[in-house]
Amino acid sequence: xxxxxxxxxxxxxxxxxxxxxxxxxxxxxxxxxxxxxxxxxxxxxxxxxxxxxxxxxxxxxxxxxxxxxxxxxxxxxxxxxxxxxxxxxxxxxxxxxxxxxxxxxxxxxxxxxxxxxx
Amino acid sequence: xxxxxxxxxxxxxxxxxxxxxxxxxxxxxxxxxxxxxxxxxxxxxxxxxxxxxxxxxxxxxxxxxxxxxxxxxxxxxxxxxxxxxxxxxxxxxxxxxxxxxxxxxxxxxxxx
Numbered sequence: 001x002x003x004x005x006x007x008x009x010x011x012x013x014x015x016x017x018x019x020x021x022x023x024x025x026x027x028x029x030x031x032x033x034x035x036x037x038x039x040x041x042x043x044x045x046x047x048x049x050x051x052x053x054x055x056x057x058x059x060x061x062x063x064x065x066x067x068x069x070x071x072x073x074x075x076x077x078x079x080x081x082x083x084x085x086x087x088x089x090x091x092x093x094x095x096x097x098x099x100x101x102x103x104x105x106x107x108x109x110x111x112x113x114x115x116x117x118x
Numbered sequence: 119x120x121x122x123x124x125x126x127x128x129x130x131x132x133x134x135x136x137x138x139x140x141x142x143x144x145x146x147x148x149x150x151x152x153x154x155x156x157x158x159x160x161x162x163x164x165x166x167x168x169x170x171x172x173x174x175x176x177x178x179x180x181x182x183x184x185x186x187x188x189x190x191x192x193x194x195x196x197x198x199x200x201x202x203x204x205x206x207x208x209x210x211x212x213x214x215x216x217x218x219x220x221x222x223x224x225x226x227x228x229x230x
Contacts, residue, residue: 033218042209042222050216089161105151105213109163 002026006092006110013082014118021077021113025094032075033107034067035091043091049075082117089114120145122212124221131200132229138185139195139224141210150214152186154195157223158206166208169193200228 005024013019025032034046045059049069060066064082069075079086093107121144131137143152154166169177169186177184181198197204205228210221 031216035220043220045218045220048216048218056216091163093163106165106168107153107155107163107211107213107218108165109155111162 004092004094004108004110006090006113008113009111010114010116012116012118015084016081018078018080019082019115021079021090021092021115023075023077023092023094023110025073025075025092026108027073029094029096029108030072031095031105032069033093033095034075034077035093036061037089037091037112039088046077046090079115082115084117087115087117120147120150120212120214120217120219122210122219122221124208124210124224126224127222128225128227130227130229131197133200133202135200136196136198137200137226139197139208139210139226141193141195141221143191143193143210143212143219145191145212145214147214150212152184152193153211153213154182154184155209155211155220156204156206157209158203163209167195197226202228202230204228
């Protein structure tokens with residue numbers, strides 16, 4: 001697609017339920033990142049994919065969080081047994097492979113998924 | 119691990135004037151990229167400008183330019199002829215081989 005697409009744009013759920021957030025990156029972008037942003041705050045790194053592999057999962061805050069990427073394209077971030085502190089905007093970004101060049105490492109962001117846990 | 123520090127949580131500037139946002143970082147990497155992103159109230163993150171660490175020349179993009187001091191690990195953003203549409207939160211970011219770190223952001227308000 002022309003840009004990074006995230007769905008749903010807004011999700012309200014009850015504490016304890018599981019949620020899935022989807023990211024569809026720009027076609028041809030091999031790198032994919034997930035971030036969490038609380039209201040008025042900076043971006044908290046969650047996980048990075050290169051192709052289907054996740055060489056860096058260091059940002060996942062707990063074992064309730066997991067992510068996968070299939071076919072080197074779509075990624076899903078799953079939060080199990082949601083808690084109120086999980087409420088935030090979850091941003092996805094993609095980029096060309098990490099090599100030199102005009103587009104290398106330039107992150108293109110989706111519009112985010114706002115999660116509210118009641 | 120790398121860190122990115124934006125020491126100015128909030129700034130304001132009069133329309134048409136110039137403002138500089140500061141950013142410092144710390145890393146042991148030698149090859150990396152630095153970015154400034156803008157996030158208006160719409161929430162969409164927009165690339166403002168990019169700098170490759172191996173290039174000595176400061177990047178410019180229309181009214182936006184950077185002052186990249188590699189030895190000092192400093193990467194400031196200058197906005198010339200500020201416009202009302204520049205009002206947003208600005209994030210400094212460091213990326214190297216998949217590792218990405220963002221600063222806490224500077225909220226810039228352009229006043230008419």
